[in-house]
Amino acid sequence: MVTAQRVETTDPSSRRLRVPLFRLIVAAVIALLFVACQSSGRRTESDSNSRAVSPTGLSLVVLISIDQLRADRLDRRLPGGLGWIARSGRVFSNARLEHARTETCAGHATMLTGRQPAAAGLPGNTVVDRERMEIRYCVEDQSSRGAILGRRSQPEEGRSPQAFRVSSLGDWLKAEHSDARVYSVSAKDRAAIALGGQRPDAAFWLDRDGTGRMTSSRYYLKELPDWVGTWTVEKILAPVPEVWRHASGDPPNGARPDAFVGESTRWSMTSPHPVKPEGDTVGSIDAFLASPFLDDRTLAFAQELVAHEDLGGRGGIDLLALSLSGTDFIGHSYGPHSQEARDALLRLDRALASFLDFLRDRLGPEHFMVVLTSDHGVLPLPEWGHQQGEGCPLPGGRIHPAEFYEGLSVELDEIFGPGPEQADDIGPSDWFLRNGYEIFFRPETLARNGASIDRVTAVAEQWLAQRPGVARVWNGADLQHGKGNEPMRTLYRNSSFEAGAGADLIIEPAYGCLFTPWPAGTSHGSPHDYDRDVPLVFLGPGIDPGTVAGAAAPVDIAPTLAREMGITAPPELDGSPLLLWEEDSPRSPDH
Numbered sequence: 001m002v003t004a005q006r007v008e009t010t011d012p013s014s015r016r017l018r019v020p021l022f023r024l025i026v027a028a029v030i031a032l033l034f035v036a037c038q039s040s041g042r043r044t045e046s047d048s049n050s051r052a053v054s055p056t057g058l059s060l061v062v063l064i065s066i067d068q069l070r071a072d073r074l075d076r077r078l079p080g081g082l083g084w085i086a087r088s089g090r091v092f093s094n095a096r097l098e099h100a101r102t103e104t105c106a107g108h109a110t111m112l113t114g115r116q117p118a119a120a121g122l123p124g125n126t127v128v129d130r131e132r133m134e135i136r137y138c139v140e141d142q143s144s145r146g147a148i149l150g151r152r153s154q155p156e157e158g159r160s161p162q163a164f165r166v167s168s169l170g171d172w173l174k175a176e177h178s179d180a181r182v183y184s185v186s187a188k189d190r191a192a193i194a195l196g197g198q199r200p201d202a203a204f205w206l207d208r209d210g211t212g213r214m215t216s217s218r219y220y221l222k223e224l225p226d227w228v229g230t231w232t233v234e235k236i237l238a239p240v241p242e243v244w245r246h247a248s249g250d251p252p253n254g255a256r257p258d259a260f261v262g263e264s265t266r267w268s269m270t271s272p273h274p275v276k277p278e279g280d281t282v283g284s285i286d287a288f289l290a291s292p293f294l295d296d297r298t299l300a301f302a303q304e305l306v307a308h309e310d311l312g313g314r315g316g317i318d319l320l321a322l323s324l325s326g327t328d329f330i331g332h333s334y335g336p337h338s339q340e341a342r343d344a345l346l347r348l349d350r351a352l353a354s355f356l357d358f359l360r361d362r363l364g365p366e367h368f369m370v371v372l373t374s375d376h377g378v379l380p381l382p383e384w385g386h387q388q389g390e391g392c393p394l395p396g397g398r399i400h401p402a403e404f405y406e407g408l409s410v411e412l413d414e415i416f417g418p419g420p421e422q423a424d425d426i427g428p429s430d431w432f433l434r435n436g437y438e439i440f441f442r443p444e445t446l447a448r449n450g451a452s453i454d455r456v457t458a459v460a461e462q463w464l465a466q467r468p469g470v471a472r473v474w475n476g477a478d479l480q481h482g483k484g485n486e487p488m489r490t491l492y493r494n495s496s497f498e499a500g501a502g503a504d505l506i507i508e509p510a511y512g513c514l515f516t517p518w519p520a521g522t523s524h525g526s527p528h529d530y531d532r533d534v535p536l537v538f539l540g541p542g543i544d545p546g547t548v549a550g551a552a553a554p555v556d557i558a559p560t561l562a563r564e565m566g567i568t569a570p571p572e573l574d575g576s577p578l579l580l581w582e583e584d585s586p587r588s589p590d591h
């Protein structure tokens, strides 16, 4: 059955401080005493004073974001690394993203900045530049500093975190401790860059549209370090099998039959799936991405990074942020209840076990900390939801955006008139620019037709609100002026730029309905629980295992880690430090 039930929504507009202020002050005093004790014990006179010393003896903090891992997929019974984290860590079982636009850039931007995505400057995978009425990729940088390393010829678009409006945990760490090392790694550029913050030592990602190698950009490095340079597409793919075989669900194993309507057929709907259709070349990258071997190789790269940079081994504290993308690519293709998703989770569980063993052997279990979370969940395949009697009330559950928005354009033509002279020019894209669920009206079209923005917005809002598959239409101005029901208004505000820079209208899709041009696969991006419920687990020295049912969100990760690392977070954060210990812990002020 579909496990994501509609549940009462936590209201992010009334976030309480998760730890009473008095407790925080007492805890801070205790933390300072810890620092003082540790400092006298661990440092020598010749040690650099610029190295961070945590209250709990940490030397490496590892954030592991599993792209598209729904909270209900973190299973304590898993035998490997995921299960171990779930059993041994402090699990915030009601963790939930606090923004509406549940996309990769936004989810990752909130994790280590302690800010909501729009405040951080990365409200979604794409952002509209209203002045130019252009859609920009969240981590694009067209200047030469964004040039992608290891490519012979440069494309027009480079990559950097220039869109960030705020600093991040790695920046706070380096500001206080210049020797600290900060790295981020992912198969996706946007995940690595959003996790890296303003000035990490480097963000590394897979150059999937270019060379197929692990890369970075000139923003971070003049050139790739020698060891990174060896991570060519041949090296990445060499140990990867030609095909991916998995169970077919006979006997039943908890997932649905391998062949199910709505699953993608691009790399075969059923086992075996081709993984290297063009051998160890860049031509195989797309198939490789939709396989569990992607995360194996990302973790192997991360392991080499830890060894080469001696992360966690030099005194002080280092930070490594990983985003594992395989779950996302597989989930998009086959859905979260598929045999593919189940097998990939088991493989990821094993891969994480060996990665954690590596850290344990190298650093000692008392010196590293792991935070596990995700950037968003996902909607089950609409066809699956329909079969379960849940989900979208529309037949098929899929709404084609082109047909949908074409209808709006025709309506605006009829009411405001394209005008005989411009008849040939007026098309769907002449009235508005569309960015996912966001609509931005084009000033030149309004002017040409003598239509006021207020009237066009009102007409469009009314038309859209009556369409099947639409739960509500948010007016950008109303969002800023406090109109609309909570908690949705706050979720949308956290995904929207300030007045004048944000969208004119935003569509809230109905529960379970998928706006997609594709006849197969599924996605995320809505404010509903299936997209917002994510795992959040902390594990490490001084952290008591257990399950905590209170409100928590990935935006709380950065302030929580700052406290654990003994560094100062900026005062204007949206997140709050989470309590990681029990009442009877030595760290508890009541102890």
Ligand SMILES: [Zn+2]
Pocket (backbone or CB within 6 Å): 067, 068, 103, 104, 105, 328, 375, 376
């Ligand atoms: Zn994602």
